[in-house]
Amino acid sequence: MVVCISNLGYEVSLEPRKVYEVLRDPDAGKHGQLRVIDESGEDYLYPQSHFAKIVLPQSIRKAVLAAG
Numbered sequence: 001m002v003v004c005i006s007n008l009g010y011e012v013s014l015e016p017r018k019v020y021e022v023l024r025d026p027d028a029g030k031h032g033q034l035r036v037i038d039e040s041g042e043d044y045l046y047p048q049s050h051f052a053k054i055v056l057p058q059s060i061r062k063a064v065l066a067a068g
Helices: 026-030 058-067
Strands: 002-004 033-037 043-047 051-053
Antiparallel strands (some): 002 051, 033 043
16 A cells, blocks of 8 residues: 655646555556556556555555445
């Protein structure tokens, strides 16, 4: 999971301070990007610099994913 720290250039798709689910995509990482499920409910590539990785306790992670 990541938290959005900047939505510059993606104001409609990303909300600052919001937690997002990341999908594994090794190729995206090689290019400095993350595959994130955004506000549309779909997954898209965004710059890694727009996010900070966070580690949530399992119970909170489940609650966040269930609420999504």
